[in-house]
């Protein structure tokens with residue numbers, strides 16, 4: 051994230067390595083080495099912050115910059131075990147599962163972005179940068195939300211519930227005759243509407259299913275009945291029945307269904323962009339739309355080293371001969 055102009059005649063500029071020079075013209079440095087590794091190269095936060103006190107230095111690691119685990123390599127799936135996410139993911143009577151994408155990796159990136167933005171705001175006030183310690187373990191544990199709260203406040207150990215909710219019944223996927231239907235009755239009046247929509251209005255008058263607390267208590271009995279009801283008809287029937295009911299519901303889509311879904315397309319989530327070697331590539335569009343500063347047309351992900359010459363010559367002022375020398379000696 052380049053932003054500042056260095057005094058290229060200063061002593062510290064001439065003494066600095068290429069990476070330090072890049073830090074000198076940048077607002078933000080992001081790195082994901084094992085903690086301590088960059089300090090050995092003179093590029094750790096202590097070293098660079100002394101040269102460039104305004105630098106925001108974001109370190110992303112598996113377990114944190116300090117502590118007994120700091121030097122361990124961080125892999126999404128391992129940390130989703132250590133951080134408890136895998137314990138609560140998967141069918142109740144089955145094995146722990148990992149989430150289908152590297153969600154802890156990606157959430158850590160989101161925390162990194164928001165902490166960098168917060169640090170930029172802080173720098174406006176103080177003029178000082180800072181060291182950000184983002185890590186997969188802290189992200190994973192911080193994301194345990196209600197499951198963490200139930201344990202740390204009430205001592206309630208967590209379990210797996212498949213697609214279901216630990217404390218709301220019904221709130222899960224049901225198999226239909228040709229796909230899965232997700233539906234939740236968030237409160238007792240919704241459950242009454244739900245019972246009517248599936249053709250069994252009397253369900254919500256039964257004492258054992260009267261309140262959510264009752265339904266959680268008799269979860270097994272209610273769910274086995276509902277499972278048999280939903281299996282009788284196709285997904286399209288259930289989607290049509292619940293449309294406009296106010297009851298939260300929907301399908302479980304495969305990728306083909308996701309990328310032909312009208313709302314997905316309406317939100318601009320499928321984009322075709324030019325690519326330097328492939329002609330065109332399709333990418334998933336941005337998850338956020340801005341009213342005042344709309345996202346400019348996205349560029350394809352860069353090829354390996356695509357911007358190396360540009361960074362060295364335009365940003366750091368290296369001569370063509372210096373760049374050629376770096377290339378010949380396989381530094382770049």
Ligand SMILES: *[C@@H]1O[C@H](CO)[C@@H](O)[C@H](O)[C@H]1NC(C)=O
Nearest residue numbers: 236237238239240241296297
């Ligand atoms: C139940 O949930 C619906 C939808 O969120 C809401 O409109 C309604 O007011 C709720 N009813 C009660 C009794 O909380």
